[in-house]
Amino acid sequence: MLEQLKPQAPDKILMLVQMFRDDPRSDKIDLGVGVYKTAEGLTPIMRSVKAAEKLLWETETTKSYTGLAGDPAYGAAMRDMILAGAVSNDRVSAAATPGGTGAIRQALELIRLAAPGATVWLSAPTWPNHPSIIKYLGMPMAEYRYFHEATRGVDFDGMMSDLRGLKAGDAVLLHGCCHNPTGANLTLDQWKTVIEHLQKVGAIPLIDLAYQGFGDGLEEDAAAVRLLTSSLPETLIAASCSKNFGIYRERTGILMAVSDSAKGQPVTQGTLAFLNRQNFSFPPDHGARLVTMILNDQELRADWKTELEEVRLSMLGLREQLASELRQRTNSDRFDFISRHRGMFSRIGATPEQVQTIREKNGIYMVEDSRLNIAGLNAKTVPILAEAIVAAGV
Ligand code: LMR
DSSP states (O other): OGGGOOOOOOOTTHHHHHHHHHOOOTTOEEOOSOOOOOTTSOOOOOHHHHHHHHHHHHHOOOOOOOOTTOOHHHHHHHHHHHHTTSSOGGGEEEEEEEHHHHHHHHHHHHHHHHSTTOOEEEEESOOTHHHHHHHHHTOOEEEEEOEETTTTEEOHHHHHHHHTTOOTTOEEEEESSSOTTTOOOOOHHHHHHHHHHHHHHTOEEEEEEOOTTSSSOTTGGGHHHHHHHHHSSOEEEEEEOTTTSOOGGGOEEEEEEEOSSGGGHHHHHHHHHHHHHHHTSSOOOHHHHHHHHHHHSHHHHHHHHHHHHHHHHHHHHHHHHHHHHHHHHHTSSTTTHHHHOOSSEEEOOOOHHHHHHHHHHHOEEOOTTOEEEGGGOOTTHHHHHHHHHHHTTO
């Protein structure tokens, strides 16, 4: 049987991790996978996470199963952090999932179960794992324009024009903040226009929220999600704690489904638990428990917010520095979009050949579509990157 298997195409982001490891150059720079790094190139465990782990080690008395949807306290803490009362709690269902990817997968399965044949609309471009999972599940998929190659901003006219093709019951996957891979984001006014259209058509948003706190701030990054949720009858939210709590390997995510009334909530909640049972039974608990402890403890929460804000500001500083280095070298403002983008990533608009040249000549690794991870830089490597970008003719 196993000899029938065909090799799978490698994931374009994860492939870079190995290529980078195999590169013997000591001055190589990794701007590939979306992992936060300090100026020293480390991905540290956050202070609050360490403190919560210590406390957990001292106080945890059992490793027995939680519930199929995870610990309800985790669901409540995440709901409050993301939605902050944007809708009444009795409309919200929540289930812990293995990471944000697990939440996306469960959301797609929920859509397929509730509305077989519904089309899932994706931004062009989007995180490559979105179309990959949808294709794997055999669900109909369509794209809407999102990125304006010339300005490296949002192609909002193109987006709205493509979304005119939406049908009632379709799902639209939207990045709640910090668009991956482009770094270009909608303004609140543009979000309002999208919401009006979804209302008119009767389509449901599936919001991928993997970078809350990495863009404009913890509350600011949730503004679009809150607006969508309070304006529309139904919303799906797939959120990740990998980045904002720095607990990548703990696989800590959540799927929230907002029903149009409290009456529909129990069936939705039961379905989330059912879907977890079918796919992996109980979700991982360690990361979720740490997050719950941090969010529910005044001191730990304050320290976490301080550290998260330091992370966010360090990325903003690197954006400013890179844009300024490029302004000097090109005598133009054509790379200023880098300081306007938000989150970990910017798509700089290099061709795959230029990306390859930069990798081979300079040992700088970015994704083939020219997405670079801003957090992979530091004050010393920013000028090196700027030089390489200009030399490659981007
Ligand atoms: C990324 O986009 O680099 C991250 O979300 C990591 C991943 O799994 O691709």
